[in-house]
Amino acid sequence: MSHELTIWDLPRLLGYQFFQFALIGGVIVALSCALVGLFLILRKEAMLGDGVAHTSFGGIAIGLYLGIYPLLTALIVSVVAVLAISYMKRKGVAHSDSSIAVFLALGFSTGLIVISLAGGFNIELFSYLFGDILTIDAFDLMTVSVLGMVVLGFIGIFHKELLSVTFDAESSRLMGIPVRGLETGFSLLVALTIVLSIKVVGIILVVALLVIPGLSALQLGRSFRSTAMFSIVFGTTSVLMGLLLNAIYNVAAAGVIIFTSTGLFLFVALYKRLE
Amino acid sequence: MMGHELAEINLGQQSVHKETSKEVISIENLNVFRNGTQILKDVDLRINSGDYVGIVGPNGGGKTTLLMALLGNLARKSGTIKLFGTDIQKFTDWHRIAYVSQDAINFDNSFPVTVRELVSLGRLGRGRPGRRFKKEDWDKVEEVLEFMGLTGMARKRVGQLSGGQKQRVFIAKALVRSPELLLLDEPVAGVDAQNQEQFHKLLSVLNSQKGTTILLVSHDLAVVFCRMSKVVCVNRDVHSSELTPDLDPESFLRQGYGEHFHFVFHKHDCEADFSKQEVTINGGLK
Ligand SMILES: Nc1ncnc2c1ncn2[C@@H]1O[C@H](COP(=O)(O)OP(=O)(O)OP(=O)(O)O)[C@@H](O)[C@H]1O
Ligand SMILES: [Mg+2]
Numbered sequence: 001m002s003h004e005l006t007i008w009d010l011p012r013l014l015g016y017q018f019f020q021f022a023l024i025g026g027v028i029v030a031l032s033c034a035l036v037g038l039f040l041i042l043r044k045e046a047m048l049g050d051g052v053a054h055t056s057f058g059g060i061a062i063g064l065y066l067g068i069y070p071l072l073t074a075l076i077v078s079v080v081a082v083l084a085i086s087y088m089k090r091k092g093v094a095h096s097d098s099s100i101a102v103f104l105a106l107g108f109s110t111g112l113i114v115i116s117l118a119g120g121f122n123i124e125l126f127s128y129l130f131g132d133i134l135t136i137d138a139f140d141l142m143t144v145s146v147l148g149m150v151v152l153g154f155i156g157i158f159h160k161e162l163l164s165v166t167f168d169a170e171s172s173r174l175m176g177i178p179v180r181g182l183e184t185g186f187s188l189l190v191a192l193t194i195v196l197s198i199k200v201v202g203i204i205l206v207v208a209l210l211v212i213p214g215l216s217a218l219q220l221g222r223s224f225r226s227t228a229m230f231s232i233v234f235g236t237t238s239v240l241m242g243l244l245l246n247a248i249y250n251v252a253a254a255g256v257i258i259f260t261s262t263g264l265f266l267f268v269a270l271y272k273r274l275e
Numbered sequence: 276m277m278g279h280e281l282a283e284i285n286l287g288q289q290s291v292h293k294e295t296s297k298e299v300i301s302i303e304n305l306n307v308f309r310n311g312t313q314i315l316k317d318v319d320l321r322i323n324s325g326d327y328v329g330i331v332g333p334n335g336g337g338k339t340t341l342l343m344a345l346l347g348n349l350a351r352k353s354g355t356i357k358l359f360g361t362d363i364q365k366f367t368d369w370h371r372i373a374y375v376s377q378d379a380i381n382f383d384n385s386f387p388v389t390v391r392e393l394v395s396l397g398r399l400g401r402g403r404p405g406r407r408f409k410k411e412d413w414d415k416v417e418e419v420l421e422f423m424g425l426t427g428m429a430r431k432r433v434g435q436l437s438g439g440q441k442q443r444v445f446i447a448k449a450l451v452r453s454p455e456l457l458l459l460d461e462p463v464a465g466v467d468a469q470n471q472e473q474f475h476k477l478l479s480v481l482n483s484q485k486g487t488t489i490l491l492v493s494h495d496l497a498v499v500f501c502r503m504s505k506v507v508c509v510n511r512d513v514h515s516s517e518l519t520p521d522l523d524p525e526s527f528l529r530q531g532y533g534e535h536f537h538f539v540f541h542k543h544d545c546e547a548d549f550s551k552q553e554v555t556i557n558g559g560l561k
Contacts, residue, residue, distance in 0.1 A: 042386065157405040164396045167386060171376060174346050175452075176369035176400035218387060222432045227387040 005248045013247055021136045022247070026239040028148035029200040029209070034235035035155050036193045037210035038217065038228055039186065042166045048085065048187070050207040051100035053194045055081040055107025057203050060128045061114040070128060071143050071195055077107060078191035086187050131202035131254040133243055140199050147196040151189050158182060163224055200239065201254040212261040213238065216268045234264050298360060299324050299456050299488045300345060305354035307340055314340050318354070318513045322490065322505070324455070327482040329499030330492045332509035332531050338492045339377060341509055342458050345490075346374055359455075370401035373454035377461050377492075380441040384434030390444050391429040394420060397448035415451050423447045423477075439470040446474075450481075457481070460492045471495075475502060496538060500524050501545035508532075 005013075013019045040046050059077030063070030081103045088099040115125070127135060136144070155162065164172045165182050173179045197206045213235035214227075221227025242257035300322035307315040314337045322328055330338050343349050344356060347363050356363040359371065398412045420426045423443050428436065433444055442462055449457060459478075466474065475498055481487045490507075493499055499506055500518065507515040508531035516522055525538045 160396060160408075161399060161404055163388070163392075164399055167388065167393070167396070168379075168382065171374070171379070172399070174348060174369070174374055175397075176367075178404055182404075218385070221387045222430070223389040224387050224392055 007244075007248060009248065010244070018134055018136075019247060021138070021141045022133045022243055023240075025136045025141050025144045026133060026200055026243050027236060028144055028152075029197045030213075030235040030239040031232055032148050032151045032193045033197055033206070033209045034213045034217075034231040035228060036151060036186075036189050037235075038214035038231045039155075039162060039166060040190065040210060041214045041218065043186075045096070045190075046207065046211050047097055047100050048082070048190055049194065049210045051085070051104040052078050052081050052191055053203050053206045054104040056191075056194055056198070057129070058107035058110030058114070060125070060198070060203070061111035061118075064122075064125060065114045065118050069139075069143075071140070071198065074128075074198060075147075075191070075195045077110075078195055079188060081107060082187040082191045083184070086184060127202075128198055129202050129204055130252060131198065131200050131205070133200050133246055133253040136199050144196045144199065147192045151192050151196070154185060154189055158185070159228075162186060201242075201257055205254045205258050208258045209235065209238070209261065212258070212265055216261070216265040219268050219272050234261060237264065297324050298322075299326070299358070300490075301357045301360075302344075303355045305344060305352060305356065307337070307344060307349060307352045309340075309351070313511065315344070315509075315513065316511050320507065320513060320515055322488065324488055325482070325486050326488050326505050327478070327503045328488075328490045328505045328507055329503040330490060330507045330509060331494070331496060331499055331528070336510040336531065337513075338509045339460055341507075341513070342374065342460055342490070342492070345458065346372070370452055371454060372456045372458065373397070373449035373452045374458040375445050375449050375460065375462050379445040379462075380438060382434075386434055388433055389430050390425055390433055390436070390447075391416065391420065393433050393444060394425070394447045394451055397451040401452070415453065419447045419450045423450070439466040442466055442470075442474070446477075454487060456488045456490070458490050461494065462491075478502075496524070496528070497540065497545075500540055 014023075037046075037049070040049055056074040056078045059074035060070045062068075062077070063073030066073075085096060085099045085103055088094050089096040093099070094102070161172075161177055161182055164175075164177060165179050169179050169183075193210070194203075194206050197209065201209050213231045216234045217227045217230035220230050238257045238261035241260040242253035242255075245251045245256045246253035298321060300320065302318050302320040305315060305318040305320075306313065318341070330341065332338050340349070344352055345358070345363075347356075347366070358366045359368065361368075395408065395412070395416045398408060398415065417426075420429050423446065425440075425443060425447055428440065433441060436444065446459075446462065449459075462474070478489055478491065479502060482489050491499075491503070503518055505515065505517055506527070507513060508528060510531040512531070514527070514530045516527055524540045525536070528538050529536050
């Protein structure tokens with residue numbers, strides 16, 4: 001990648017396979033984060049996203065150490081973590097914020113131990129911590145697409161039930177809606193969404209992409225439907241901005257994504273105050 | 276021989292069916308404990324199809340607990356409960372029942388959901404989870420919005436409405452289920468007199484014109500004694516009575532509220548309160 005590229009090189013970039021992979025992967029990440037994140041905010045569980053993301057660091061480190069595909073080990077660790085957190089919450093072992101804190105620390109220390117055994121950080125680990133959208137290869141894209149289809153498919157099919165459970169779980173249960181199954185399903189979606197986002201925004205910043213587009217959308221949307229639409233628009237805009245600036249000016253995509261979504265949030269907030 | 280047997284079996288089923296369609300609720304010997312204290316004691320109660328039942332009793336008497344038992348929402352209880360003739364353990368037709376909780380309107384006002392969206396969620400729980408809403412679902416939503424006088428605010432965020440308007444939204448959410456049995460827990464708390472009046476008219480219409488069986492927890496004793504067909508008084512013990520003209524409200528209520536309870540009530544008070552009773556289904560509560 002030469003540094004003399006400008007925005008006018010975009011049509012040429014679109015012809016490259018690495019850019020196409022990045023574009024498709026980025027959009028899937030944006031859609032998944034926007035929708036899962038909106039439900040997370042409304043369920044007041046944003047910390048779950050952060051906790052699982054940090055826990056997945058342990059999975060990445062194990063994968064790198066053992067020479068297994070790191071997103072696979074991250075997926076396993078994240079799924080175990082969300083199931084354990086919801087189990088502890090259900091059985092009253094601990095409030096969900098305390099169990100999240102425990103798993104966050106446990107996962108992160110696992111990562112630290114494994115890394116020290118391996119003899120230190122390497123550059124590959126960095127790409128998982130902070131994402132590296134332009135290095136998405138065919139196998140990554142396939143992983144992201146499969147996980148993305150599960151996430152978007154589940155929400156597409158069960159969004160009304162999820163909305164009902166989010167609004168009032170107790171009355172949903174009395175209406176005959178399978179609340180427990182939906183809540184477990186949603187927790188798994190959180191794990192999947194985080195894992196599929198790692199390549200794009202990285203473990204450290206994924207929670208921001210989960211939460212900020214939804215927060216902006218909540219200021220504008222009146223109906224649930226329009227709020228979800230706004231969240232998708234803000235999330236996608238941010239990711240595309242990150243991809244473009246990364247490809248053209250070689251600025252870290254994750255940083256640009258978070259800056260853009262925060263900028264949009266401030267703009268929307270200001271607009272609402274002035275209105 | 277065969278033919279004879281068959282006829283007998285059919286006859287048997289028919290009579291069973293007749294009985295089940297009439298008795299909507301039957302509770303026998305229900306006991307409920309919570310943290311070691313008895314909340315409900317030896318409850319026997321029968322509610323027939325088309326009854327309009329007022330549930331009264333002091334705070335903490337166990338009214339909400341009784342409704343929870345009927346909704347299968349109590350882990351520790353003894354006794355038998357039948358809904359539409361089926362033991363509650365085996366009952367699965369929850370779409371025939373709708374419930375509005377005491378604190379339905381206490382939700383986060385910033386929650387992004389419009390009146391129409393929230394009311395449509397009442398259609399969930401029938402059919403398989405995840406099914407798409409069909410035209411019939413949306414038609415029902417529109418019909419109930421119209422009936423409840425909510426059409427004009429269907430696109431508003433629910434959190435922006437007044438307490439009384441929110442109340443109507445939750446009733447609407449219950450009504451889109453086309454329930455045969457409607458359980459309402461004190462839904463007029465905090466609603467002004469005029470809206471309460473409209474609310475009670477609406478329930479009378481539902482009961483008399485659509486035949487919906489209604490159980491309404493209410494602290495408004497005058498409304499109960501004027502309008503309803505049956506009264507249930509809950510204070511650990513449960514007493515019930517048909518509301519016949521020869522029932523003396525005061526002595527009935529003393530069984531639940533205690534010996535010093537005074538309730539001055541004359542049947543002619545009803546006429547003053549509810550003189551304008553005629554309502555048409557589509558008259559709309561504006
Ligand atoms: N979750 C609970 N755990 C333990 N005890 C409870 C619980 N809920 C209610 N109770 C107790 O059960 C008793 C009956 O409560 P319930 O809510 O059924 O009364 P109520 O008649 O509905 O009162 P109100 O008029 O105030 O709504 C009360 O003494 C209450 O303290
Ligand atoms: Mg109560």
